[in-house]
Amino acid sequence: MDNLFSAATIFGIVGMAIKLAMPYLYAGLGELFDQTAGCYNLGTEGIMMMGAFCAFFVVYQTHNLILGVFVAAVVGLLMGLIMSLISVTFKAEQGISGIGLTMFGVGLSSLLFKTLLNGTVLSVDGFKDIRIPVLADIPYVGEALFDHNIMVYIAYLLVPISSVILYKTTLGLKIRSVGQNPQAADTLGVSVDKIRYLCVCIGGVLAGIAGATFSIANINMFQEKMTNGTGYIAVALVYFSGWKPKGVLMGALLFSFVNALQLRLQVLGIDIPSDIAMMLPYILTIVTLVFVQSRDAPAALSVPYERSEN
């Protein structure tokens, strides 16, 4: 049983990885919308923390999980609006404004936590696992793939949905053109600013939900700084993905698998200090950034668009 290579252990890790991929998927797909339109949102981490707290607080007060997700999405939308105001309308340096938004979100979530809950770590009843009949009864694989909560299934559904929106619709074409060549898009009557606002707001909503998955669909409690850099990893993941939804899925699974492995190693008592094991996802991020070529990046990524009037 305590063997790393037994089938039960391996599928246990796979099942855990499937679940842990959830925040990477929401935040990563959201960031994909941002970046495809040419905006670079480093505020994801801060939006996630606000989403995590607000969802938790709403569920703690009302026991209504749907309302919790909805409030996290609205908070994400509002923070997306702040980000687009600063980076689209005011054309600010996007790297720094994103860090500002993260400092704001992390700070405000801590402040609310200390004020509204007196800084007490509490737990709520989160989303329940839904066993998909028949499929979940397949030995090993069934448990790993088909026994998760609804937020997990939706996260995976978002991959094909994003793919269709970005590659099969007029809106998607507009989004990609605004990221590749805003001048040309503008000439053809596409409103660069409107598309960018829309995408940064979509990114904000998804980041808010990504935060909510921590506090009401996985760990089911709230702690300060609980997202622990996931928002930044989500940004890196979009680089890894080659700016494709399918790539985001692969990246999310890679990172969640490493996370699950790292957690399981500790449980199995394998002799790696836990703090060293916990560095793995971050080292992996740097390594992937080194080996992934960013030639597919949207040409106008992180460049504010300004009409040349003369």
Add this chain to the structure above:
Amino acid sequence: MPAKLRTFFNQIFDAVIPLFATLLALFIGVFVLQALGKDPIAAYKALFDGGFGNQRALIQTTIKATPLLLVGIGVCIAFRGGVINIGGEGQIIVGALAAAAVALYVPIHSRIMMPICLLASMAAGAVWGGIPGILKAKLAVNEILTTVMMNSIAVYLSNYLLRGPMIDPHEIEMGTRAAQTALLPEYTFLTRLAPPTQLNTGTILALILSVIAFVMLFKTTIGYRIRAVGLNSDASRYAGIKVPFYQALALIMGGAMAGLAGGVEVLGVQHRVLENISANYGFNGIVTALFGNLHPLGTIPAAFLFGGLMVGGNKLQRTVQVHSAFIDTLLGLIVLFVVGAEIFSKRRSKKRAING
């Protein structure tokens, strides 16, 4: 208007923008405080008194301003070179660990070890900033993401060392196992300037370094090239400047300054490495540098202001029960407003370019 006078007014305008951004953030803070059911006037009074109200507060503020200034200088150098260093937190941590390791484990019991410890902290910070720097220079890897990842790696490295190899032997004997190193030997301490307070010569060192950084950036060829690369990397390349080299150099220098902040915090204030030694100085140093218009000398008053806010935040918590996370929230808003307001100074410089 004579050109000289106009430049003067433009400089004043640039210096005033961050001040407005801060006032706007404080103004929004009023609504946050009201929403939380706290009295904004009492809160801001506590904040101001706590940071600047009396001699004791001013000394505490100066102590907090020192690491902010050092990190801020590093951020100035990196940003001037067109690279963004978000890795201050990690660089402070490795700087602190390196200083402590040299102090504890090098068996030379002499005053000479104090500067050697500081150099070790700079070297560690330089390595921590240099890895993203070299990846950026050689492979065009996004330095924002790598510096952020290096922060997390440093936190876990420090957790590992402070609970394992570097833990205070007394903590094991007592069975308390608090995650901290042993007290450093006294000959490595920075001299205290006003005992019993923790004010130490690190502050003087930071002030000297901000002047040196100013001279380096604005009066030497290296500084000129760093700034040229930051302003226009294409033009610099055509002019024969090795752009990647200066980008890496800017990140390495930035890392060294943040590492030194960690060293000064350990040798001057704490006298050992504890958990959370970086205390958000890495991020707050970014705000400090932005507030100082990315100018090493402008960063001095900025560091004092934000050091005051950090100290005042504690008083806020004690007397008005507003948690000091309120300050983090405000600092985030200040960053957003300062970078958001840059469009105005850019527009004016464009107009200047057109009107001659």
